[in-house]
Amino acid sequence: MTALIETRDAERTFRVGRSLFQAARTLKAVNRVSLSVAKGEILGLVGESGCGKSTLAKMLLGLLEPTAGEILFAGQPLYSIPRLERARRVQPIFQDPYSSLNPRQTIAAIVSLPLRVHGVGSPTEQKKRVAEILDLVGLARRYADNYPNQLSGGQRQRVAIARALVMRPELVICDEPTSALDVSVQSQILNLLLELRKELGVTYILISHNLAVVEHLATRVAVMYLGRIVEEKDTESLFRHPEHPYTQVLLESVLTPEPGLGIPDSQLGVAFPNPIDPPSGCTFHPRCRYALPRCSTEAPVPLRTNGSLVECHLSLERAAREHRAAAAADTATGAAPQ
Amino acid sequence: MSALLEVRDLVVDIPLAAGMLHPVRGVTFSVERGETLCIVGESGCGKSLTALALMALLPRRAKRTAAKLTLSDTDLLAARDDELADLRGSRMAMIFQEPMTSLNPAYTIGNQLEEMLLRHRRATRAEARERALFLLEKVGITAAASRLSQYPHQLSGGLRQRVMIAMALMCGPDLMIADEPTTALDVTIQAQILLLLGQLRREFGMGLVLITHDLGIVARIADRVAVMYAGQIVEHGSAAEVFREPRHPYTRGLMACIPVPGKVARGSPLGSIPGMVPSLIGSMSGCSFRSRCEFRRDQCEAEIALVEDATGHATRCILSVDEVTAAT
Structure with a gap:
């Protein structure tokens, strides 16, 4: 299956901190990320604030060109696709439905804007499309002439979803789509996203710090730390066998509603490192409970095994050991047929 | 010995142009020394205003009344403004959501x-x-x-x-009120802050009132839980009891809404609570949850009291325990 969107060593650096007394320094927000999302998948992107997930989202949306590497959309360089076409095929849903909707426009005007921009259909047809999409996202048609401030948070997020989907995009990037919502509303929006995927066959990239939400929705999960993807796997195995120490800590920190378990002690230390001045070697080593001497000097190379990725010296060493053991077993049995 | 904090029938009314808003409608609870009480509910349920009312930090036009409001032996209702200012930060302290x-x-x-x-x-x-x-x-x-x-x-x-x-x-306060102390933080930092709060509460023997919308936090840190809906406590009990057997349809609805790894099959629809929170402006009567409740009956139109059983597990609902558990 070909990838719908693919990044190849995509990198984004920013020049920051230039002042009278200081030369500008380079911040690598996204550091040589190679990622591929197949059609119909839901890729969950998790990590702490400042890890670069929102920068990566902007790059995938076509809003921020990579400073190095490339991004391919359906096999074509994303940034060679004309801006309008890009906007038709990739759409965002943002966290805060209070600030992502224009307060001076009616719901109908907000949802039909993409249709008008792309010049799709006559005003009557546009009206019909808006009504259809409002039905689809579960918002009563009578709201069409209302303004965003007359709607609740959950309803506004439905409007944002309707606007994103009205052009039937192939990829929707959801940046914390439910973080601003109450739990009972969150579940409605998550259910809606799942339904729409079935209905329209859209592919999602879901950015969230809520791992329970990611576990519920995503088919694959990528864990980001300081601009790198440190682990990527299908959801099932990531949650069952987290390999990277950082993934393990993240999963341990999830507070499931099970009384009596207490608060987990991740022993992570407070400090999220300064991305301008990242630690040497493996960038996670100052906070890692298993750090080896070599972790502070040598950056681990990504280890890819049947569709999963992990970037950690421990995994590399384990793989090397297993490889040696397998080789030894082979020589012991001679060239015995399998 | 009396409880560290005792609140009986706390009411907050705020006059608005559209009428009188009743965000807190008769809230009763108590907190012992060294105990953690979690007040849980969704936005607009009155949990934050309850906290502000305890600290006497309500907006000026808001009106606070209560049958009783004491911090060990100090009557907070009778205290003058300057006495309250002396208490705040000294014997009762508050942490807010957004530290910046x-x-x-x-x-x-x-x-x-x-x-x-x-x-x-x-x-x-x-x-x-x-x-x-x-x-x-x-x-x-x-x-x-x-x-x-x-x-x-x-x-x-x-x-x-x-x-x-x-x-x-x-100042080594007796009571700490934390209003969504970790909502703005990453999960890893959240765990650290909560761990710290729990340790400090034990070490200093403080009473802790933690206000949150996150049932995961409640389950992990609370000794007792009060679930608030539309300005009232609808369920109240020890955390172990409330999570083992949630009795109010709202509490049950809330618990069904959250994805729990391993419990809800991936990609299958989550539970949801249809409808919306009722307006808290003007006069209200009956169970405030009835418009969204699947068990709604005629009796729900009447005022419903918070009834406590022998274990201290209280519910504001006409359904019996058996009826609720049989329904799921």
Whole structure:
């Protein structure tokens, strides 16, 4: 299956901190990320604030060109696709439905804007499309002439979803789509996203710090730390066998509603490192409970095994050991047929 | 011995142009020393205003009444404004959700921490500094001495929230009220802050009132839980009991809404609560949840009392325990 969107060593650096007394320094927000999302998948992107997930989202949306590497959309360089076409095929849903909707426009005007921009259909047809999409996202048609401030948070997020989907995009990037919502509303929006995927066959990239939400929705999960993807796997195995120490800590920190378990002690230390001045070697080593001497000097190379990725010296060493053991077993049995 | 904090029939009314808003409608609970009470509910349920009412920090036009409101032997209802100002920060302290807006950006961390002791205790600057250093280390801030001269903007969100906790502890309060203390933070930092709050509560023997919308936090940290809906407590009991057997349809609905790894099959629809929170403006009657409740009956139109069973598990619902459990 070909990838719908693919990044190849995509990198984004920013020049920051230039002042009278200081030369500008380079911040690598996204550091040589190679990622591929197949059609119909839901890729969950998790990590702490400042890890670069929102920068990566902007790059995938076509809003921020990579400073190095490339991004391919359906096999074509994303940034060679004309801006309008890009906007038709990739759409965002943002966290805060209070600030992502224009307060001076009616719901109908907000949802039909993409249709008008792309010049799709006559005003009557546009009206019909808006009504259809409002039905689809579960918002009563009578709201069409209302303004965003007359709607609740959950309803506004439905409007944002309707606007994103009205052009039937192939990829929707959801940046914390439910973080601003109450739990009972969150579940409605998550259910809606799942339904729409079935209905329209859209592919999602879901950015969230809520791992329970990611576990519920995503088919694959990528864990980001300081601009790198440190682990990527299908959801099932990531949650069952987290390999990277950082993934393990993240999963341990999830507070499931099970009384009596207490608060987990991740022993992570407070400090999220300064991305301008990242630690040497493996960038996670100052906070890692298993750090080896070599972790502070040598950056681990990504280890890819049947569709999963992990970037950690421990995994590399384990793989090397297993490889040696397998080789030894082979020589012991001679060239015995399998 | 009486409870550390006793609240009986707390009511907050706020006059608005559209009519009288009733965000808190007769809330009763108590907190013992060394105990953690979690008040849980969705936005607009009145949990934050309950906290502000306890601290007497409500907006000026809001009206607060209660049958009883005491902090050990001090009657908070009868206290004058200056007496309340002496109590706040000294015997009862509060931590807010967004640490950036509750720290003064124009003063150093040290300055703001020391001020607590200088204001409430007859301490010298040197004593105050010593206490500030001690507490910054206690809340897990490294290089505490150098932090004292830093300004809030120089700290990360997690560090700022730790500073807020240290500040709340400066005078060794009996009661700490934390309103969504970790909502703005990453999961890893959240776990650390909650762990810290739990440790400090034990160590200092404080009563802790933690306000949150996150049932995961409640399950892990609470001794007792009060679930609020539309300004009332609809369910109240020990955390173990409430999670083992949630009885109010709203509590059950809330629990069905959250995805729990391993419990809800991936990709299958989550539970949801249809409808919306009723308006709290003007006069109201009957069960406030009935418009969204699948078990709704005629009796729900009448006022429903919070009824407590022998184990201290209380519910504001006409359904019997058996009826509720049979339904699921």
